[in-house]
Amino acid sequence: MGLSTVTYLFDGEMLHRDSIGSYQVIKPGDINLMVAGRGVTHSERERPEITAREHRLHGLQLWLALPEQYEQIEPAFYHIPSADIPSANVNEVSVRVMIGEAYGVKSPVPTLSETLYVEAQLDSAQELTLPTTEELAVYIVSGRLNSEGKELAARTLAVLKTEAHPVITAQEPSHIVIIGGNALGNRFINWNFVSSNKERIEQARKDWQNQRFDKVVGDEDEFIPLP
Incomplete structure (x- = not known):
């Protein structure tokens, strides 16, 4: 909540799925940008055909702050292939x-x-x-x-x-x-929840505990408890 994730690989591949229905394999050189906004659930996992063979996985996933006026926008997902x-x-x-x-x-x-x-x-x-x-x-x-x-x-x-x-x-x-x-000011962080407003984070924690967040499409079976 309240941030974007930027995924970029140097080696290997990863499968991204999320609660707005995205299904995207990311390979070296591609950019995956997921805008969490008001809240999204997602998973990045290796496909079985990748884990079945010897391989290397190396990359970065950065958290990109959202300006305050966009912290609660609708979640979105963008994939830009390496060639672009x-x-x-x-x-x-x-x-x-x-x-x-x-x-x-x-x-x-x-x-x-x-x-x-x-x-x-x-x-x-x-x-x-x-x-x-x-x-x-x-x-x-x-x-x-x-x-x-x-x-x-x-x-x-x-x-x-x-x-x-x-x-x-x-x-x-x-x-x-x-x-x-640009500098975007101070933020509060608790687990995967980021906000300029502490009360919003507390509400997100309660919503997660009570499983009010949408499920990852195609990866709904697993629930990660709130730490």
């Missing part, structure tokens, strides 16, 4: 603009506030000047970076200053994602 995600070459650095606009290209993924989500592959010693947004961070999927004299290791999320265009330098071949956008 624009790419660019920035001083020999390969980038994909998954959400938002940067480096002269714009993603078709819908947004409710200014949002930035970019994937980049850097060779050793390559530099990349990052876009400027109100909030900005870089996550190192693999490799090692240097930013303003600080070394950033793999699986580190670094929140960066945005007064000037930050520059990152790869200390070795590195795979990164750049995350940013």
